[in-house]
Amino acid sequence: MTMAIASADTRLVHAVGVGAVEWLHAERDRFRLEPDADPETGFLQRFKPIGELALIAKVLFREGVSGSRQTDLARKLIDHAWREHLDGGRMLVRGQRTEPLSPIPFEVYLPFRELGYHEPELERMVELCHRTSSWTDREYTPVRRLGLSAFENRYGLLPGVPLPEAAERTWLGHRPEPWTVEGHTGYDITHTVFHLTDWGENPDGLPADVAEYLALWLPVWLDDWLDLKRWDLLGELLVVDACLPRPTLDARAWAGFAAAQQPDGAMPAIDAMPEGDPDEVFDVVYHSTLVAAFASVLATSRALALLSADPAGQGPADPV
Template sequence: MTDTRLIHNVGVGALEWLWAHRDGFELEPDVDPEIGFLERFKPIGELAMICKVLFREGVAGSRQAQLARQLIDHAWRETLDGGRMLVRGQLTEPISPIPFEVYLPFKELGYSQPEVERAAALNHRIDSWAAFEATPTRRLGLSAFQRRFGLRPRPPESEVRDTTWLARAPEPWTVEGHIAYDVTHNVFHLTDWGERPDGLPPATADYLATWLPVWIDDWLDLERWDLLGELLVVDACLPRPTLDERAWEGFARAQQPDGAMPALRTMPEGPPDEVFDIVYHPTLVAAYASVLATSRSMSLLAQA
């Protein structure tokens, strides 16, 4: 099993980088809606979700907890203008679930924007939202988010779960990048982002216990750090995580001295805003993988 300190330090560095580059999570309010006004909201929702996991697991040091709180406050008050930018996004694309998805972790952390909540309740009642075309994994996530918000999932999670690639346990050697990302997010939704490892159906947990180590080895050798980080999160979501030593050591070596995690092989070059757009996600994933694996490692030590 990997040294817990090594796992923990990956998250320490990642949070330092995220705080230092917090202004990179800016929106583009004047962009033409046809080219993706709401796309810039997704990183903010991911940031909020990972900060929520950090607070939930309770294994962060005081510096990490402080940075996470400052990050989430900055994102809410400055980037989202107290939630008003979410309202604007919902008005721009009334049926889009993105404002709702971004808002939920903020709501769970105690922030509030009544107009977004009213829009979510209204959209939940109309057939167009339920018919919104999405992959099975995305639909599973939307149903899970509705449950967490206090709405009746449309459709029920159990109904969507069985339509996903992972639920069917196909030939494991057919996994490629897009499928692998669907697998990781499927696990995130089924376990409520690692809170409930028992949310994985036993057959799915067994399938992952068998094949996840193989996939981790593959993407470690390919130096695809973003996807490897997500697979390390999946490992920490399993009932019996491996906390693979070779994978974590390789992951930690890839991290830069300032805490940034490259997406693929080495750090990209270019203007700072372009570099941010490439590395913010693997760095967020590094923070997520670190806090969840640290928590599981400490639990295993306590049981030893």
């Protein structure tokens, strides 16, 4: 037996996402690429924010719990990213030509493709690269390998490593001692869950033993990273909660997360908002703000689903 964990007010959860999308839209020009990047840094380095934006926009459209303004802003944001930053897909081709065997252009392209954008030349390159042994045998961390297999699966390619095997190789797949978790393992946990559930679309993708493990120990990690004011990881852990069969929608964690959000919707990554050059500030907080939108949409959706499944208003149940 455990004591039930109080659930957050759905209006508060929803408002976090509304604010985050407003900020992301206002800052849309800062999702910039750097075509003349130092070769040491690499041209592909700045693709990651755009890829994450597309993934999360897709979640937002899919869940259908956003207001019309939020949906409209997200659509404008994704259009802007495709047309302006990716130059209608040409920048992805350029990235692939710069580093032909890199998976990054493919990973960024996938959510755009799922949202209806196309770049045929990139697709030809992806399909060729996928047939090489070098693509399949490239060395990755287990969670990154799982992500690539999941993306290959979504794209319609045969995963280089089958998904169950890739999942078993991850830290979370082994269900290690929960008291050993550190910041970097925290991100490994969250991304393993993102990939196994197709970013929250398919909660059944979590193996039952992993879901049970997370239901046991996630409350501790939420408590920990809330007190550490690590908002980016806390937000990702709130996404994990929303992916569980019985989410807690932890009221204390959500209240702390919402309180950290700035009036303009930005979510600091750690502790308070940084100050300084706006581009540099964006680079620090774009990820935590995207995560805020992601967590909000998914948790709102789960809260509404639980409400409709349980009209008596019992809400989410004790997770164990």
